[in-house]
Amino acid sequence: MLSILSSEWFKLRKSGIIFIITAGPLVGLIIGLLPSFPNEIEINQWYMLVLGINLTYALLFLPLITGVLASVICRYEHQAGGWKQLLSLPVTRWRVFTAKYMVLIFLVLIMQLLYLSSIYGVGMIKGFTDPFPINIVWKSILGGWIATLPLVALQLGLSIFFKSFAAPFAVNVVFTLPTILVVNSEHFGPYYPWAQPFSMMNIGGGTDNVFFVPWDQLLIVVGGSFIIFFFGSLQYFYRKPI
Amino acid sequence: MIKNLLCADFLKIKRKGFWFLTFLGPFGVVALQMVNYGVRKDYLLQQSNDEWGYYILNVSTFTPLALVLGVVILTSFMTSVENETNAWKQLIAFPVTKISVYLSKLTVLALLLFISSFLLMLFTLGFGMILELQGQIPYGKLLKHSFYPYFAVTPVLALQLWIAIVSKNQGVPIAVGVLGVILTYSAYLLPDWMIWKWPSLINEWDEPLINVLLGVGVGSLLYIIGMFDFVRRDVK
Numbered sequence: 001m002l003s004i005l006s007s008e009w010f011k012l013r014k015s016g017i018i019f020i021i022t023a024g025p026l027v028g029l030i031i032g033l034l035p036s037f038p039n040e041i042e043i044n045q046w047y048m049l050v051l052g053i054n055l056t057y058a059l060l061f062l063p064l065i066t067g068v069l070a071s072v073i074c075r076y077e078h079q080a081g082g083w084k085q086l087l088s089l090p091v092t093r094w095r096v097f098t099a100k101y102m103v104l105i106f107l108v109l110i111m112q113l114l115y116l117s118s119i120y121g122v123g124m125i126k127g128f129t130d131p132f133p134i135n136i137v138w139k140s141i142l143g144g145w146i147a148t149l150p151l152v153a154l155q156l157g158l159s160i161f162f163k164s165f166a167a168p169f170a171v172n173v174v175f176t177l178p179t180i181l182v183v184n185s186e187h188f189g190p191y192y193p194w195a196q197p198f199s200m201m202n203i204g205g206g207t208d209n210v211f212f213v214p215w216d217q218l219l220i221v222v223g224g225s226f227i228i229f230f231f232g233s234l235q236y237f238y239r240k241p242i
Numbered sequence: 243m244i245k246n247l248l249c250a251d252f253l254k255i256k257r258k259g260f261w262f263l264t265f266l267g268p269f270g271v272v273a274l275q276m277v278n279y280g281v282r283k284d285y286l287l288q289q290s291n292d293e294w295g296y297y298i299l300n301v302s303t304f305t306p307l308a309l310v311l312g313v314v315i316l317t318s319f320m321t322s323v324e325n326e327t328n329a330w331k332q333l334i335a336f337p338v339t340k341i342s343v344y345l346s347k348l349t350v351l352a353l354l355l356f357i358s359s360f361l362l363m364l365f366t367l368g369f370g371m372i373l374e375l376q377g378q379i380p381y382g383k384l385l386k387h388s389f390y391p392y393f394a395v396t397p398v399l400a401l402q403l404w405i406a407i408v409s410k411n412q413g414v415p416i417a418v419g420v421l422g423v424i425l426t427y428s429a430y431l432l433p434d435w436m437i438w439k440w441p442s443l444i445n446e447w448d449e450p451l452i453n454v455l456l457g458v459g460v461g462s463l464l465y466i467i468g469m470f471d472f473v474r475r476d477v478k
Contacts, residue, residue: 020417027424034431056428064420072413078326163326165412166319170263173311174270177304181274185281 004091004099011076012103020068024111025118027061028053032122045128050119050137050203057115058144058201059179063194066148067172069107070155071165073100078163083242097156097237101230104152105145112141136203143200143211146218150193150226157233160240190217193225243338247346254323255350260316264354267312268362271304272369279373293375295383301366302387306441309395310426312358314419316351317402318412325412330477340473348403348465355392355399363388386450390443394453396461397437398422404468408475 032053077083086096116137123132158168175194182192189195190213199213200222211218255261278300279286290296324330333343363384370379402422406415425438432439434446440457443450 016411016413020413023417023421027421031424031428031431034428056424060427061420061424064423065417068413068416068420071416072411075411075413164319164322165416166315166322167259169318169416170259170315173315174266177270177307177311178274178277180304181277 001095001099004095005102008073008099008103012073015072015075017069017072017107020065020072021107021111022114024057024061024065025114028057028115028118029122031056032119033125045126045130046119046123046133046137047203049122049126049128050140053119053122054140054198054201054203058198059183060176062144062148062197062201063151063176063179064169064172065111066104066108066152067155067158067169068165069104070152070159071168073104073156074159075165087242093238094234097234101153101156104156105149108148108152109145112145116141139211140201140203143213144197146211147196147200147222150222150229151197153226153233154229157229157236160233160237191221193221193229196222244342244346244349247338247342248349251320251346251350255320258319258323260319260354263312263315263319264358265361267308267358268365271301271308271362272365274304275301276369283373287375292377294370294377294380297370297373297375298366298380298383298387301362302391302443305362305387305391306395306426306429306443307423309355309358309391309441310398310419310423310438312355313351313395313399313402314416314422316354317399317406318415318419320347320351321403321406322412325410334477341469344403344407344469344472347407348399351399351403355395359388359392387443390450390454391441394440394443394450394457396457397440397464400461400464400468401437404464404471407468407472410478 032049077086087093119137120132155168155172158171162168179192179195179198182195183189183198189199196213200211200218202212275297279297286296286300287293324333334340366384366388367379402415402419405418406412409415422438425432425436426441429439429442429444437457437460439445440453443453445452
């Protein structure tokens with residue numbers, strides 16, 4: 001397992017992944033610095049900032065970029081019979097899939113942490129004097145990460161299925177765009193897997209729980225879709241003719 | 243020469259989902275309004291006396307987003323035909339100029355997007371009629387909101403085509419595209435000079451035609467720069 005992981009890591013180093021990962025925090029930085037969030041109400045300045053940036057970052061950027069990461073991670077295998085070479089090694093398909101998945105969620109976690117630092121950076125540049133609400137921001141960052149876990153699994157499956165970059169991205173877009181409408185709906189918002197990154201990063205939610213959504217929603221929607229997407233993709237990879 | 247290249251390019255996009263995506267974009271934009279009006283039609287109709295105008299405005303909130311996404315997906319798809327199979331060498335080995343290869347790719351993409359915009363107009367009109375909106379149908383406004391974004395998106399198309407053709411790794415154009423989509427989504431915050439703002443038809447002077455003219459102008463410029471860069475590059 002460890003050797004598969006390290007080989008994934010070697011393949012990743014030359015794939016321009018740094019550029020893609022830093023794009024997220026950059027988006028946060030740009031949107032945060034645009035003069036757009038009037039702070040009329042007397043609340044912590046950080047809240048308005050995080051609410052404003054999350055609106056774009058969590059709603060569209062995070063679900064879309066996870067798909068790109070998943071395609072990047074399968075790129076070498078799709079070129080010139082890489083799947084054959086990889087799977088002729090003494091490895092099981094289960095382990096290859098899990099290793100790719102673990103590298104992916106690690107990358108998303110790094111991106112989330114960089115995003116956290118870019119929020120902090122925006123605040124520093126703007127000269128915020130309020131205390132940094134570290135507990136709440138942490139919840140948001142980790143929650144967003146957990147909410148993308150099922151989406152990453154689905155995108156990995158799609159990236160293994162399609163050879164081109166554009167096709168899994170197109171599928172991702174088809175599911176992500178409706179989120180803009182879905183998050184406004186009380187009935188469908190909590191049940192739509194692609195809306196979960198936004199719900200879990202949206203710091204306005206109930207603060208009693210560990211995360212900003214109720215536990216049952218987290219377990220049923222995120223957990224349920226994770227099981228379906230992860231094992232569905234894995235099942236497909238098992239049967240994929242190489 | 244260009245006619246043969248176009249034929250070849252149209253053959254290459256067969257049965258790959260290009261036509262489906264061309265249909266899906268405009269259909270999706272109108273379908274989102276079907277949901278919107280399906281859930282809260284009475285509320286939406288109360289918002290404005292000009293029911294048709296308000297409806298077209300609602301539709302066009304998603305048009306720039308879908309258009310930019312369409313550009314990103316189609317350009318990357320288009321070049322992946324050659325990228326995946328290392329066919330650039332074979333294509334350039336034919337008695338064709340690199341300029342015409344580039345032009346042919348752009349023409350096919352521009353045509354697909356034009357069909358998309360035309361379908362958008364039809365779907366918008368069709369669903370508006372199904373909704374039985376009151377008042378005269380504002381055909382001028384309908385045309386404007388369907389085709390102005392198409393011309394205003396030209397710079398993004400030229401830029402994405404350039405990046406997609408010259409990069410070996412298709413992750414690069416898609417990642418740039420995602421950034422562009424985010425910028426388009428936050429168009430109302432952006433300064434006027436950014437090309438991703440133009441498809442939304444917003445500007446300081448409140449005159450959408452400026453975006454169209456700027457779009458075509460800057461788009462042609464970017465196209466020429468990209469083409470010459472492609473011509474000068476080695477084909478590996």
